[in-house]
Amino acid sequence: MGRDCFFDRDIIIDKEGNVYTILTNYNPPGYVFAYLKYVYTGKGLWKGYERIFKKYGVHNLIKINQMFSFESCYDASFPIVLLSNISRHLKPEERLQEILKKSANDNIIYTLINFIEEYVRVNNVGVTGSILLDNYHNNSDIDIIIYGRKSALDFIESFDGFEKDYEWIIEANENYDIDFANLLYDNRRRGIYKGMKISVLFADDKPWRYCNDVCKKVGKVRFRAHISGDYEALIYPSIAYVLGNNEYKVSKIISYEGIFSSVLFGERQAEIEGLLMRCEKENVVIVGDRDVRGFIRPL
Numbered sequence: 001m002g003r004d005c006f007f008d009r010d011i012i013i014d015k016e017g018n019v020y021t022i023l024t025n026y027n028p029p030g031y032v033f034a035y036l037k038y039v040y041t042g043k044g045l046w047k048g049y050e051r052i053f054k055k056y057g058v059h060n061l062i063k064i065n066q067m068f069s070f071e072s073c074y075d076a077s078f079p080i081v082l083l084s085n086i087s088r089h090l091k092p093e094e095r096l097q098e099i100l101k102k103s104a105n106d107n108i109i110y111t112l113i114n115f116i117e118e119y120v121r122v123n124n125v126g127v128t129g130s131i132l133l134d135n136y137h138n139n140s141d142i143d144i145i146i147y148g149r150k151s152a153l154d155f156i157e158s159f160d161g162f163e164k165d166y167e168w169i170i171e172a173n174e175n176y177d178i179d180f181a182n183l184l185y186d187n188r189r190r191g192i193y194k195g196m197k198i199s200v201l202f203a204d205d206k207p208w209r210y211c212n213d214v215c216k217k218v219g220k221v222r223f224r225a226h227i228s229g230d231y232e233a234l235i236y237p238s239i240a241y242v243l244g245n246n247e248y249k250v251s252k253i254i255s256y257e258g259i260f261s262s263v264l265f266g267e268r269q270a271e272i273e274g275l276l277m278r279c280e281k282e283n284v285v286i287v288g289d290r291d292v293r294g295f296i297r298p299l
Contacts, residue, residue, distance in 0.1 A: 003091070006032050008203040008236050009128040009145050011090040012081060019049065019133060020066075020081050024236060025208040028071075031080040036066040038135070046135040055175050058256055058288040073211035075277070076289065090133065092126025092145050099127065111196045112142050119159055120144065122151035124205055142198045148205035149231040155188075155200065156234070156265075162191020162198060172259055176295070183298050186262035202234040215279035220292045221248050222273040224299065233264035237288075240264035248276055249283050253296070256288030260296040269299040 006012070010022040012034060020034035038049040053064060061079065068077040096116075104110035112127060129143035130136035146152050164187050172181035189200050229240030238261040240253045253272060255264060263270060274285040274294035287294040 005207045006089070007091075007147075007205075007207075009092060009126075009143075009201060011037075011128070011132050012086050013088040013090070014081060014085045015087045021053075021128075023078070025204050025206070026210045027207050028080075028210045030084075031069065031082045032086075033078045034081045035061055035079045036064050038133070045137045045139075046130060046133075047137075049133075049135050056258065057175055058290060059293055060175075062290045071211075073214050075215055075217050076286075092128045092132055093124070093147070094126075095132045095134075096125060096127045099131075107138070108136055108140060108142065108196065111194050111198075112144070115142070115193055115198060116144070120146070120155065121158065122146060122154055124148045124151045128201065129199075142196060143201060144198065145201045145203055147203055151205075152202045152231055152234050159188050159200075161187035162193050163187075165191045165197060168197075176257070176259060176293075178295060178297075180297055181259070184259055184263055186265075189262060202231075204235050213279045213281050215277040215284065217289075218276040218278050220273070220294075221250075221276045221285060222271070223247060223250070224269065224271050225250070226267070227253060227264065227270050227272075228267040229264040233261060233266075236261070238264045243267075248285070250276070250285050251282040252284040254284055254286050255296065256286065257294075260287060263296050263298050271295075271297045271299060 005027055006022050008022055008024050012020050017040045018036055019038035021037050023033040026033055035053055037053045038051055040048055041050045042048045044050045066079050069080045070077045104113055124147035126145045128145050130140045146155055168190055169181045169185055173179060223246055225246050226243040227240045228243055232239040236258055238255040242250050274287040275289040275292040277284050277286055287296055
């Protein structure tokens, strides 16, 4: 899957040695959407890197001290890195190929290789997170990323799931200030395999058009709806469609909080709280705005 563009979950390193994770497949002119994850201090668990973004969620991301850009198309600010300040671009699929060509040298790599060989029957796959950066430690999670619609759906339909990770549920409830994380959990995407925690992530295998629609904020809403999501619900940001009529004439739900992705996949009734956006083509609700955090609760 040779490529020159930036995809979700790629890692970039700036000229000062700071490490960022790419957020989406959007490729704006002159910069990329990416959040600061590590700075090098010579201390800590991650081989001298200190983790800046310690807990996920937009409410934690906006506290990071990095450059943000107001995007008029989306009426919101995003964390960015200038192309002129990027010194290295690390790609998950290239890193995995490097690993597979070598013998397993520790338990983390041995477990990764075993899982890939046993369960991931697709070609478009990579490894991200600390293994991509090569600063993992003995207790690091394994983050696998699968690219493309067919590969993602083939995996979801064929994999029976991991051993349940109860700690994820507890941590998610605390971090997002909710009490229903058990209803959001999908053991096909997160769990324990051979004693180690693994996450399976999904990303599109094509670049996206920047500023495809222009939207303006309207305000906070909460409503119940019948929603349906396919492959677009698995990637980031996650998208599901509203079936039938609703009081706000919303046709689409877009979540910038990855925790709700599994709820958007499939078809169900749900209670949604988020930011109503009036776009040129349709009304949408954003979950994960800096001012309206929102949630998606399955009913």
